[in-house]
Amino acid sequence: MSSLLRLATAGSVDDGKSTLVGRLLYDTKSVLADQLDAVQRASVDRGLSTPDLSLLVDGLRSEREQGITIDVAYRYFATPKRSFVLADTPGHVQYTRNTVTGASTAQLAVLLVDARKGVVEQTRRHAAVLALLGVPRLVLAVNKVDLIGYDEAAFTVIAKEFAAHAASLGYSEGSVLAIPVSALVGDNVATRSDNTPWYTGPTLLEHLENVPVAPDPHEAPFRFPVQYVIRPRTPEYPDYRGYAGQIAAGTVRPGDEVVVLPRGLRTTVERVDTADGQLEEAGAGSSVTVLLADDLDIARGDLIASAADRPEVTDEFTAALCWLSTKSLQAGARVLVKHGARTVQAMVEELNSRFDEQALSIVDGPDSLELNEIGSVKLRLSEEIPVDDYATSARTGAFLVIDPKDGDTLAAGLVGERFSALGGSEQE
Amino acid sequence: MTTLEAATDAARDNLIALESEAIHIFREVAGEFDRPVILFSGGKDSTLLLHLAIKAFWPAPVPFPLLHVDTGHNFEEVIDFRDRVVEKYGLRLVVAHVQDWIDDGRLVERPDGTRNPLQTQPLLDTITEHKFDAVFGGGRRDEERARAKERIFSLRNAFGQWEPRRQRPELWNLYNGRHRPGEHVRVFPLSNWTEADVWNYIAREGVDLPSIYYAHKRKVYRRDGMWLTEGPWGGPREGEKVEELTVRYRTVGDGSCTGAVESTASTVEDVIAEVQASRLTERGATRADDRLSEAAMEDRKREGYF
Numbered sequence: 001m002s003s004l005l006r007l008a009t010a011g012s013v014d015d016g017k018s019t020l021v022g023r024l025l026y027d028t029k030s031v032l033a034d035q036l037d038a039v040q041r042a043s044v045d046r047g048l049s050t051p052d053l054s055l056l057v058d059g060l061r062s063e064r065e066q067g068i069t070i071d072v073a074y075r076y077f078a079t080p081k082r083s084f085v086l087a088d089t090p091g092h093v094q095y096t097r098n099t100v101t102g103a104s105t106a107q108l109a110v111l112l113v114d115a116r117k118g119v120v121e122q123t124r125r126h127a128a129v130l131a132l133l134g135v136p137r138l139v140l141a142v143n144k145v146d147l148i149g150y151d152e153a154a155f156t157v158i159a160k161e162f163a164a165h166a167a168s169l170g171y172s173e174g175s176v177l178a179i180p181v182s183a184l185v186g187d188n189v190a191t192r193s194d195n196t197p198w199y200t201g202p203t204l205l206e207h208l209e210n211v212p213v214a215p216d217p218h219e220a221p222f223r224f225p226v227q228y229v230i231r232p233r234t235p236e237y238p239d240y241r242g243y244a245g246q247i248a249a250g251t252v253r254p255g256d257e258v259v260v261l262p263r264g265l266r267t268t269v270e271r272v273d274t275a276d277g278q279l280e281e282a283g284a285g286s287s288v289t290v291l292l293a294d295d296l297d298i299a300r301g302d303l304i305a306s307a308a309d310r311p312e313v314t315d316e317f318t319a320a321l322c323w324l325s326t327k328s329l330q331a332g333a334r335v336l337v338k339h340g341a342r343t344v345q346a347m348v349e350e351l352n353s354r355f356d357e358q359a360l361s362i363v364d365g366p367d368s369l370e371l372n373e374i375g376s377v378k379l380r381l382s383e384e385i386p387v388d389d390y391a392t393s394a395r396t397g398a399f400l401v402i403d404p405k406d407g408d409t410l411a412a413g414l415v416g417e418r419f420s421a422l423g424g425s426e427q428e
Numbered sequence: 429m430t431t432l433e434a435a436t437d438a439a440r441d442n443l444i445a446l447e448s449e450a451i452h453i454f455r456e457v458a459g460e461f462d463r464p465v466i467l468f469s470g471g472k473d474s475t476l477l478l479h480l481a482i483k484a485f486w487p488a489p490v491p492f493p494l495l496h497v498d499t500g501h502n503f504e505e506v507i508d509f510r511d512r513v514v515e516k517y518g519l520r521l522v523v524a525h526v527q528d529w530i531d532d533g534r535l536v537e538r539p540d541g542t543r544n545p546l547q548t549q550p551l552l553d554t555i556t557e558h559k560f561d562a563v564f565g566g567g568r569r570d571e572e573r574a575r576a577k578e579r580i581f582s583l584r585n586a587f588g589q590w591e592p593r594r595q596r597p598e599l600w601n602l603y604n605g606r607h608r609p610g611e612h613v614r615v616f617p618l619s620n621w622t623e624a625d626v627w628n629y630i631a632r633e634g635v636d637l638p639s640i641y642y643a644h645k646r647k648v649y650r651r652d653g654m655w656l657t658e659g660p661w662g663g664p665r666e667g668e669k670v671e672e673l674t675v676r677y678r679t680v681g682d683g684s685c686t687g688a689v690e691s692t693a694s695t696v697e698d699v700i701a702e703v704q705a706s707r708l709t710e711r712g713a714t715r716a717d718d719r720l721s722e723a724a725m726e727d728r729k730r731e732g733y734f
Contacts, residue, residue, distance in 0.1 A: 100599065103602060240488075244455050275487075409604045
């Protein structure tokens with residue numbers, strides 16, 4: 001079992017997300033005395049009778065003044081079983097931008113709904129974005145159950161409605177769990193509540209501690225973007241030439257047959273090095289240095305891949321773009337694509353379709369893509385690069401779209417026809 | 429497997445993931461920037477940064493120089509340590525002395541004698557002078573609320589300022605280091621580490637630290653709820669009683685505003701036990717500069733502080 005779980009939260013305004021995150025920090029004793037003192041002082045200043053736990057996580061002064069959250073914030077808590085990195089994504093403004101950011105690294109997402117309102121439009125939109133980004137597991141936290149008198153029937157209706165929606169997005173029954181909680185009171189967050197005797201599942205924290213993390217792509221074919229060439233040229237290491245990077249997928253062992261892309265040079269792995277010594281095997285997520293049997297001309301941006309199962313090398317592909325900029329996108333736009341350790345020039349040849357998140361349907365041939373919209377496009381690159389479909393290898397199917405003029409990040413890109421992941425929406 | 433063993437395994441796997449992430453970030457900067465520099469004070473976070481940089485490029489030497497903004501209010505043990513490390517690894521160290529800025533009138537000493545806020549100008553001037561385009565810092569998101577929203581690659585404008593609205597979304601492990609001439613990027617490889625992670629890693633790797641991080645006897649006096657020590661920055665005021673206590677430092681900054689904590693933790697294992705039991709964040713416990721106001725850190729970041 002992996003000991004680190006990366007998760008993201010998502011919810012609409014006033015669903016009590018900051019309070020839930022504050023509650024998780026508080027109940028895992030990740031809030032220390034001086035932070036709690038500050039919250040208590042601030043709560044008294046605001047005329048509140050109990051400490052407002054949401055103040056633990058509302059970071060910037062402008063947010064505290066307006067009582068809102070404006071950007072993704074990262075929180076850290078730990079139990080003896082696991083450490084958690086939580087991307088706390090705000091629910092209202094720029095929600096796609098923030099949800100996409102949080103979801104890109106999340107192994108699980110906690111979606112919040114208000115028990116009095118149930119599944120709302122924004123819940124469906126958030127779930128669609130999480131499905132698009134391939135977040136493997138969802139938790140629906142049905143919050144404020146205290147305000148509906150801990151009514152089992154009402155909870156069941158919400159849980160069933162969400163399960164049906166998640167299933168339409170491709171989530172299996174076992175990958176989605178609904179939990180009745182009250183972040184304010186603490187019901188079923190870290191401690192089982194006596195108020196919901198009818199609920200027999202785990203508390204939120206128990207679930208986070210025990211949920212199997214999506215299998216690291218150990219089974220997947222080896223993918224290794226070369227970040228940097230290590231050539232000491234010191235008296236001790238006059239001829240050392242190692243290729244440094246972080247394994248994006250699969251595993252590597254000395255003796256493995258590999259191919260260096262995009263040029264397609266075949267060779268064998270001679271050694272897998274780290275500062276702590278040579279490794280017998282290294283897997284996805286490890287930062288290592290690979291030494292090859294042949295003296296090849298390899299540079300930053302090349303990809304070392306399994307010779308038996310190599311990615312496609314192409315200068316043209318279809319991709320989903322989550323548009324994150326206020327500058328709109330039109331067909332014909334010239335952009336930069338950063339994929340792995342390689343940045344190339346590109347042109348958006350066609351805007352094929354747009355995901356209408358209001359109607360949860362697909363709109364063909366849009367004129368433009370605007371901030372927070374998700375579109376399917378055809379990209380042409382100035383040179384060939386090795387790409388995987390995002391669905392089979394996320395780390396080598398993901399890319400950034402960058403504005404060549406000012407360097408801004410314009411979009412999150414996912415290689416392949418991703419809209420099929422949005423399920424039966426087209427028939428609606 | 430006992431609970432304790434499981435917890436130990438969990439902590440170790442977590443450290444492996446954090447180390448790989450930090451090494452990836454160092455290599456990414458080496459690949460994309462022309463003139464990176466590591467902020468290095470000799471404190472524990474910057475010592476850890478350097479340790480990770482050495483591992484990232486091994487067996488080649490670290491391809492960046494170090495930069496220390498020296499307030500002149502230093503703990504002798506830390507400066508000795510800094511110089512020993514530079515010597516041992518054959519590194520190049522650039523020092524910006526705050527005193528030089530005060531001497532030629534670019535900065536004015538504050539009435540309270542604290543020099544931490546005076547570091548910003550020398551830092552920005554030195555970045556400009558040396559045309560540094562990526563500046564590694566040891567900042568962590570768990571330190572303070574304004575830092576919880578900090579990016580790993582944090583874009584600074586030509587005035588060195590952090591603009592919350594211009595920060596780029598960070599997706600997957602793809603970092604965008606593009607910047608315009610005159611701008612630079614602050615890079616925080618320890619973003620996802622907690623104080624407990626830092627100490628557990630220091631223990632695992634046997635990282636050497638300045639002696640003041642461990643319990644020692646020291647003459648201290650109480651001010652604003654903190655144990656301060658006498659030094660070039662001044663000493664006790666009238667009515668402030670000097671006592672000799674067994675203390676250690678959890679953070680090391682400008683001597684005038686860095687407080688010691690009472691502690692008998694004399695080994696790294698003792699410190700880990702103490703951190704786990706501690707009920708105060710390290711900044712809240714020991715840094716007067718963050719106590720100035722609820723939004724103190726946010727304001728200083730906007731001005732171009734670390």
